[in-house]
Each structure stands twice: as C-alpha cells, then as structure tokens.
Amino acid sequence: MRTRFAPSPTGLLHIGGLRTALFAWLVAKQSGAAFTLRIEDTDKTREMAGATQDFVNTMTWAGLTIDEGVMLDENGAITEKGPYGPYHQSARLGLYKEHIDTLLKSGHAYRCFCTPERLDSMRKDQEKMKQPQMYDRLCHTLQPAEVEKRVAAGEKHVIRMLVPREKVITFKDEIYGHITFRGHTVDDQVLMKSDGFPTYHLAHVVDDHFMKMDIVIRGEEWISSLPKHLILFEMFGWTPPKYAHMPLLLNKDRSKLSKRQNDVAASHYIEKGYLPEAIINFLALLGWNPGTTQDVFTLDELIKQFSLERVQKSGAIFDLEKLEWLQGQWMRKMELPVFAANVLTKIEDKFPEAKNDSFFLKKAKLVQERLAFFKDAPEHIEFFYKAPDVSIEFITNEKQKVTKDLIGPILNLLFVELSNLSDGNWNYQEIKHFVEKTYSPNHVYAEKLANHALEISEGKPSVAPEIEYPPYTKNQILWTLRAALTGRKFSPGAFEVADALGKQETLKRLKAVKV
C-alpha cells in the first residue's frame, strides 16, 4: 500500500502529525511499499523557515524512514527523490493549473470574482438568518463573455468547484466505516486561489492521483472535506484512493490538541530527553491496541501487529502518564553498553576520567534502573567521580538508629574489616561477606557452630560456642557505609557502590568522613 505523510510547513512537526506519520508508515511498511513525504507548501503566508527540516529530522529520529519524496541527503541537507516528483507542492503549480483548466472546460469549475468583503458580509447574513454558511454561487450566474472580459482585464479571482447538489456521496472510511453526505450540504470549495496557488483540496486530489497513492491516512478533521475530494476524483475520471481518518489527539478538556494547553511540537519531547522508542510506543497506543495484553512494542513489532481495523474511532486525550512509564521501560530495556555510552556523552565533559574508567560499565549499570532521562545522568553519576564531603550530621539517621556517637566506631570497624579484603577479591560478594561480619550475629554464630560440628565429627573435644551479639545492627552498618561512600540521601546500594568504587577509593572515603 503506497501511502504518504503530507504536512504543511507552517510550524514544527506536531506530535499528532508524528502519530499520523507513524500509522501511515506502518501501513506502508507492512506491505513493503514506499513511504513518501510530501510537503504541502501552498500557503505562502503561513510558511515557517526550517519547518521541513524539522519534519525530516524528527521522523528520522523516530525511525520513520522516508523512501520517497522529501528526505535528507548524505550531508543531512534537505533533498528529494522519487519517480513522481517534485514533492513540494509549490513546484507543481503547472500541473494544478493544467487540471483546473480541465475542470473549467468541462464546466465542473467556475471563476469567482467575489471580494473577501462580500463573502464576509454574505456569511454574516447567512448566520443572522440561521442559514448554512455556503457560497451563494453569485459568480456562477455570470455570462461567459463577461467572465472573459474581466479575466482579460486582469481582475483578481478564484476558481471554485461546482458541486453537484443532487448528488449523494457515500464512502467507506477504513476506520470510521460508511459515511454519507448530501451534495447540497457541500460548499463550492475554492480550488485555486487568486495568487495562482491551489488550495489543499485540489492539490491533494491531483498529487495523490499522480503519486499513485493507494491509501490516504490523515487526521479526522479532514473527514468533512472528503466529499469534495471524492467529487473531484469523479470529475477527473480518476479512481480515488482508500481513506483512513485518524481519531484526533485531545486536550484534557477533550478539545482538539492545542498549543495553548499542551506542548505539541514533537521536538519538544526530543529535547526533554524522551527516547524515540518510548514516544513511538506511546503514540501507537493512543488510538490503537493489539487486542492482546502486550503494551511494550518495538517499531518492528508494530509493523507486524498494526492494523487499521483496530484503530479507535473516538479521540484520545494526550495524557503523558503512560509515556513516563514507557520511558522507564525503554531506558531499562537498553543494552548496557549502549546505555553506558549515552551516559558517557552527558558526563564526559565534567568527568573526563570516566572515559578511561574500567569500572564505568559497573557504575552505569547501577544508574540504569533509576535514571529516567539521560540529561539527569550527571547528578546520578557525580558521587562516583567526586568524593563527597560527608559530615557526621549527614550520616546521622533517626530511622536507621544511627546516632552521632556510633558513626566513628562503625566507620573504623568497616575500615578495618574491608582493609582485610584483598584487591583481587574486591567484588560485590566478598564485600558483602566482609561487611556482614560486622553486624550479623547469625553469620558469626553459624561459622562457629560449623567449626564446632566439624570438630565433633573429627572426634576432637570441643566446647559449644557462646552466642555473641555484635554491637551494631545491619541497618546501622549499611546506612553508615552507604552514606559515607556516596554523601547522598538516595543512591544505589552500599555493596554495589563499594564494588564500583574500588578498594582504594572506598577506604579513602571511609577515612575522609569528618568525625
């Protein structure tokens, strides 16, 4: 199914536009067809510089590869390629002119000289009289000779389509199903503006015909213009494509998603640090579901499972809560080396030593399950590279029952125990084992008991060990250790940190606490 995404370069790529692009891209990829990007730059007054670049950049970021039309060249500059170009509508003016002439000749369109002022007052009158607001066809009554005269005189005018009023238009939308419109409720739409540019309606029909699109996927706001498009296809004698109108993305109050109430630029979310995987996953689930309980999807899985039949008819409120969760899922799903490389780019300026740190992967791993955005990496990683300034007040903790007077002795005890652990054995398990000796009555007692049992089995006379209770609890020891090593209220666990820090640095930090 050949399809396309055809935004107008009037602003940054809208998040809803990205969703439409995603769904269209999925449909194209499912059938192995080319996905086209076409730029609808027919309104010169609203054009924004850089918009097209933003479209292409954002789609590339999201993984929506463009096969045809407007895309990036090897140097990252805008270019276009494909058999049905040009792909900027502003470069297709001749084609539109040619086809509007066809309609003029066949009587399916007529010139209209009405001024904006007249149209405005006409509409106001209609409103007052509670009439439908439609063009009254004043100019359709003009004699051919007069029309010719006024055109020859260079009088400004537009060209309107002559909608067959008696016609009943029924069509099947791929998402909404059958919809019927009556011709008399369809306005004589302007097809060609007085500046010689086509309106969306003409350009859409001509382009999607000549670009051989099998299906048009666009927002639901277009559904009421569809009769016009279908009539145009018929006037030209062309077979229309299939249509799939996407339910809208909504503000909290259920109105159409707007700038006023939300950040609608896709690039905003890129800047915030969302992963393309999370955004794609989130957008896919807004209006579509797989029919299973799966909720985390890669782009490849979406290609396999997506179908327009499972797209919702009602609009979906753009609520970021689930995006936050998906972001976390995708951050943690990332391969450790890839994750670490991303973290490194955020911290290498501040901590150049991280680049040559053989324990960097270990540190990154500790951060992975608690990092939501890479831009927050520095604060999560900082204490590894910058020895904290830890005071006794900081370590003191009521809940863990760590009182001021205990801290000095505990630190000394830890220092002594850990000093006994050799460099070669400095790893999580051994550290844990050594630290446990300082607080675990069970552990110490169990060892003695084992000894005792061994001696008995060997027939040696032996005295049963007495139960000993070390003076500190596990909480007191571990809180103190972790606080001393990190200088932070929250951090990865004490053993993990000691492991990632290495023996030398760990002992140094234990000594450095200002007791």
Add this chain to the structure above:
RNA sequence: GGCCCCAUCGUCUAAUGGUUAGGACAGCGGGUUUUCAAUCCGUUAACGGGAGUUCAAUUCUCCCUGGGGCUGCCA
C-alpha cells in the same frame, strides 16, 4: 445555526446478545530491601440517559444528552 463523527474505570483501552465487564498507566495497600529506584503481590474504580427488539441488552435499532470536528482565497 448547518453538516459529519464519537460515547466502557481518572487516562489509554479489551470483550460479549447471557461474563464476577478484562488489561495497562495513575492511585491506594502490602511484600522484598541498607536509602532511593526497580521489582513482585493485592486493591479502589467504568458500560451517559430513555424507549424499542429479545426469554435476555453494556452489546442491535431509535430518540435524547454530552463531547468533538468542519463550516477560510489555512492546512
């Protein structure tokens, strides 16, 4: 005003002419745990209203209500 569309937990949604109306996020409670996070378990919460069809309607039909889109020489 006219035309068109839509309607299940707070949100995204599933399913069905007969179900304890399911899942996910959020919320709440708990487990795990040295803190935080992560994770696990449990739990609160929905068929907008009224007729009709039917033995039976959340499901089908109609009406109402509510919401939305369009109604530009914008797209």
